[in-house]
Amino acid sequence: MKLFRKYFTLESSPDEPNQGINILNVGHNIHPANHPYPDIQHPNDYYFEWDKGRSLKEYQIIYISKGEGYFEANGLPPQVIEAGTIILLYPGVWHRYRPKETTGWEEYWVGFSGTYAHYLLEQECFNPQNPIIIVGFNTEFLETFSKLIEVIEARGEFFQKLSSFLLIHLLGIVYASVLLSNRKMSxxxxxxxxxxxxxxxxxxxxxxxxxxxxxxxxxxxxxxxxxxxxxxxxxxxxxxxxxxxxxxxxxxxxxxxxxxxxxxxxxxxxxxxxxxxxxxxxxxxxxxxxxx
Missing domain, CATH: 1.10.10.60 (Homeodomain-like)
Incomplete structure (x- = not known):
């Protein structure tokens, strides 16, 4: 199977309202087992070495749909990441992550900023000190993410407005998942x-x-x-x-x-x-x- 990678960056248009959401980049990557991570196609602005880690100026949602790996951030013990996990990254928080060499992983991500994004992610149920959210296989989440990538790739009329609404939908799914995760499973x-x-x-x-x-x-x-x-x-x-x-x-x-x-x-x-x-x-x- 051909390895797959899509990565798009965007700039806000002053003529197009963004609903308080500014999408900066979005992508999807299948990273194979036994390959260095990040791979050589990783954008320079987001590339990092494991020993140094990185911090961002934006929020990011990273969804691991397949495979396993590791995540570390300031003030947190190392976390094992399994398929069905969202990593929620906050601006200015040092972190690093990578798949296990034996499994690789499949990842979706979107980077964003904006007043609504800040408002939502500062709610009590979200916490930079607890950035791991387990959603499992969520068909609605994956469909929305795939649609977001499709809309941005096509760059059709009003794509910025539509992509903003799709990201708001994604954030709503994440928000609901956090609330549900606080309820103990039967x-x-x-x-x-x-x-x-x-x-x-x-x-x-x-x-x-x-x-x-x-x-x-x-x-x-x-x-x-x-x-x-x-x-x-x-x-x-x-x-x-x-x-x-x-x-x-x-x-x-x-x-x-x-x-x-x-x-x-x-x-x-x-x-x-x-x-x-x-x-x-x-x-x-x-x-x-x-x-x-």
């Missing part, structure tokens, strides 16, 4: 969260959900009922949606053929993949490929 939610992580790790494989439930010492009937109660959908539908989102990502970010993507994503044929993609996503996979 036992049901803890179990389903662990099972959901298993699905994410094996997204491209056939999953025997009866065997999966048995592995957690659960009855299959209880598992199905509780999964839908907690996540609002059945295990099979959740797995299918996740597979399609990952396939959508491969279409956008690689040069693999649709047949290769279908096979990589665990579908039995390109025809079946294209049919189910159209049914669930409401547009053709081939149309998405032509937009690249």
């Amino acid at each position: 036992r049901k939610e803890e179990i389903i969260d662990k099972i959901r992580n298993e699905i994410h790790q094996n997204w491209d494989k056939d999953i025997d959900f009866e065997a999966l439930a048995k592995g957690f010492n659960l009855s299959y009937i209880w598992f199905r009922k509780t999964f839908k109660e907690v996540l609002g959908t059945s295990p099979n539908q959740y797995h299918l949606t996740f597979k399609l989102r990952k396939a959508e990502q491969l279409i956008q970010e690689t040069n693999m053929t649709l047949a290769e993507i279908a096979y990589r994503s665990g579908f039995e044929s390109e025809f079946y993949f294209s049919r189910i993609f159209k049914k669930k996503m409401n547009y053709n996979a081939s149309d998405l490929r032509r937009k690249k």
